[in-house]
Amino acid sequence: MQRIAEGKLVIFLSNSLLKHTMVSLGNGQFVGSGNNIFNPILSSSPSVIVIEEMGNFVGDRFQFIDKINSALMFVGNVLGAKNTNAILMPTLPRKVSITYDRNGAPIVLRQNLPRQQILLGDDWDLHRDAGNPSSFILKAHGAPFNVNHHTAPELAHIIRGMVYSVFGVDDLSHFTRLELYTCYGGFGGIYSTAQILANELKIEVKSYPHKISEDIKRRHPHWFKIYRPITQSILESDREHLIALDRLKRRHERLHELANVLIRLRRRLISMHKRNTYIMLPIIYNHIVNVITQVEQVSTFCKTYDLASQHEIELRSIIEEYNIQSSDSDDIFLQCYMDVLHSIAPLKYLLHWFG
Incomplete structure (x- = not known):
């Protein structure tokens, strides 16, 4: 599914009945509404999700993440679409590097990029907190308020998907906190990246800047803040x-x-x-x-x-x-x-x- 080209229509059928439709954004990301069909924790509102949140293939059927429901998946062009290029990309995104043999002749190496790097770019790090197994850490580098040009809700879906695949769990209830190191992802109150991640992932998010000192804490205590999920107080239709x-x-x-x-x-x-x-x-x-x-x-x-x-x-x-x-x-x-x-x-x- 990572190779499904951008703009292609993806449909799911079960017992000859249409169960779900979505559009590929490329690189294993899809946009659609009613995505909670794959995973009850997902919203029914329109959202951009990643394949890791959906499930995987078992035989010729796509098995949803609950490991109970499944469907046949079909991919094609939308009727009347101007882009009728190949449905599947020939390869996954690759990194090209050059090395040399013992005679000095150049050798071109093409390696598939790690899934995490495709979604979050080069400047990131996601790992468990060695001192607290119920916590995991995301260090997002680069420009403030943004991780690889993803919005906070999109980032939440990527984090959930990466936790599923990297840590081998299918439920974030294993974790109680996300330690978020970023250029002020905690800035902005209830509309900050940290607060939105807390709401979407249903876990506590503690935000930090990259450089930490007692003087920085004194000048900017709001840069060191714990965000807890806000439920029912922010309505998607509001x-x-x-x-x-x-x-x-x-x-x-x-x-x-x-x-x-x-x-x-x-x-x-x-x-x-x-x-x-x-x-x-x-x-x-x-x-x-x-x-x-x-x-x-x-x-x-x-x-x-x-x-x-x-x-x-x-x-x-x-x-x-x-x-x-x-x-x-x-x-x-x-x-x-x-x-x-x-x-x-x-x-x-x-x-x-x-x-």
Whole structure:
């Protein structure tokens, strides 16, 4: 099922009766409504799910995850569809690498990507908590509020599917907590990534930033928060809830865009003297990158933007605490950047620019 091409129609029949339909999004992800037919824990509302949540083939029938119900599965093109390409992709996504034999001749290696990497990208890590068998840890790297461009509900389905396959369980009740290390997945109250994961997975989610210290905890206690499932208080049909989710999604997209630009600025892939091809950033954003990476002196920055001596002391303390080096990950760099914006009072207005 991982090879079913994007846009193909998938139908399930039992006793010659239509049981379910869905559309492939590629890479073993499918969109449809009534997906709880496969797994009662899934919602009946439209959602994007992964094959690990659905079940697997036993003989010529697709056996649902309850290991009781099954159906025949058929895949084809939607009537009138413009895309009538092959129903199955020729191969699973692969990584191409080159090595050399003892004579120096190049050898091209093509290896299938691990399932987890296909769904979550390179920058992630999912594993059990060695000190607490009822807890598992997800470290999501890269841009804030986003993991490989998945929304929080989509990420919840992927996590559930990966827990099923990686940990060999078919029920998240084995676990009581998810430790979520991300660039502020806990930011945003009831519409944060952490809260949505708690609601969807029905487990406790504790959020952390990537770099942890007592000073960071003191400045931003809300970055270290436990989210518990909210039941019945957020209705999928609630118009205000849907509007808030849409607003949050747009904000996440803008933050993701901003993070990508900041990372490129850090790597000097974007000239500070040219227009930004992604989003137009006020020049102060560039100067903050320079201060964080210690290209520009804190004192010079504070004089340029007329910051009081107290704010200069606070800024210098943050810069020295993180001490960003070229070898540090983008996660730590982004966290330092957001720490500056959240901590230095005269700079907090910059948060509203993408809020």
